[in-house]
Amino acid sequence: MPRPEGHQPVLVAEVVSGLAAAPGKHFIDGTAGNGGHTRALLSATAPDGQVLAIDWDPSAVARLKVISQDPAMKERMLVAHGNFTTMEEVARTLGFTPSGGCLLDLGLSSLQLDAPDAGFGFDAERLDFRFDATAEIPTAADLVNRMPVGKLADVLRTYGEEPLARPIASAIVRLREREPFRQGAQLAAVVAGVYRHHYGKPSRRHPATRTFQALRIAVNQELENIQAALHSSLTLLPPGARIAVISYHSLEDRIVKQFFREYARPCRCPSDAPRCTCGGPYLAVVTRKPVVPGDAEVAANFRSRSAKLRIAQRLFNQTPLIKQT
Template sequence: MSKVLVHTTVLLNEAVTALHINSKGVYVDGTYGRGGHAAKILESLDVDGRLVAIDKDPSAIQHALTAHQGDPRFKIWQGSFRDFPQALLELGLAPTIDGLLLDLGVSSPQLDEAERGFSFMREGALDMRMNPALGLSAQQWLMQADEKDIAQVLWLYGEERFSRQIARAIVKARASESIATTVQLADLIAKAVPKREPGKNPATRSFQAIRIKVNQELDDLEAGLKASLKHLKSGGRLAVISFHSLEDRMVKHFMREHATPPRLPKGLPIQAIAMTPPLRLVGKGLRPSEAEVEVNVRARSATLRVAEKI
């Protein structure tokens, strides 16, 4: 009998409340996952409301088709959330929306399915792709990338201080054998790291960095944030849940930059409308409650940030 993999949605009520849902509005759930946020959004939509859910992962697409089959308010589209304007076009919807929700975390089924290669805790093929049919797998990338490029990815995306040592060890190891499994890579990293952080597996930062690289996650985030400026209606909300400092810094800086009026020289004649920024911040970064973290430890690093289109 196959194991049922359960995903607990992080900041479920907080994120959906932050969207300030109009029952007749059009919303985009940019990372469907296992549909927790999507189901909650649908509870607030009437027959005229619409929800477009997006995900790269074919298993998430299948889950959505099964869970919401026959609901005319719901559409699922496979791809990156950066391309949500294309999804709206292909689905015959207007190009402007009332809200965009991005949950940037990896879903529990992805982590728990060893064959997906996301977790260093489980033996599996070294894949890490959200969509296994597209792009290079983690194994393919590690086997062909330059040592300098590997070190740079580990440093930039994983903030791994031993990036050079790990990259050197990977290049040395691959000369004699293929680095094909998660445990093989995790063991290699553990041997290359001279010091360990208490309570943290030495492979944590490297696995994060490689996953981000393979799936172009930060590129997608940057493009998706920029697209939100053009496609959110006035009063529309952008809500983003991030799980590590790189993502959160990008989101925070984007929102602050576009919620701050431009600085202009004194005495320059200019209309007030030209000084109005496109966004306004809605509250501060919100973290999960102690009660939520106690139930779902994977929520502990989450931060929700919200902005509204002016």
């Protein structure tokens, strides 16, 4: 299968087999990006399976629409723009039932990271970080130029696990008074300066990696989005369908692991409840341990090194779920 230019999808064979993709099944790819997993799912579900490909980034959606015109995909690939938190609504509007399940391949694509005008990288022309630049939400520049120092340090600590959160936040606040932050390089240089001051020697990865990750998570409310999408999958997926999530850092993976574990418990009622009213387990965990790329994949695609794939299956459960948000 030809590889989509610019972004190498990770754990493709593992996703296809883990989702038990087979002819005729319908899937939602909630983070379709450059269409790598979508193509693989379409290929495994041929001749009559379908994939609803969703992405929050309008430029990814434009590319997906082009892919969907390929004669091999036509009629079988549906494309929609939106946050995956709305996938239930999108599917309902299109009359699409994901009989096979859904996939969330979290984070951002290499195309988004590498294109200076996409606003994500260390050399981004705009300090933006919104997946959807048309969304009316504060940008990374808004957060960096306006947040009080304590709140900014909290963001860096919580979402970036940044050990120098406070000194970096203080340096940002000091410098923004002279000149507001507008570009990725400005911010990256300040963080690099704080690292040099504290550690002296250069680090293996770019010192601003954690800061950029933290701001991206905060701008897009990424952790809240994952929680919301996992909850909506419980009512979106029919019994027997599967959900696969690929995460790239421990904050994301922890949410997925705990969610699957919680809904696979024999009973979720409070321990002092007189009788069980929760309806019993809702999911079966398919991957006891996360599936990770092998050495060959990491050698071929360095960005796959942190990927972790977890899969769960919706059980055949008669009790309607009381939705929690």
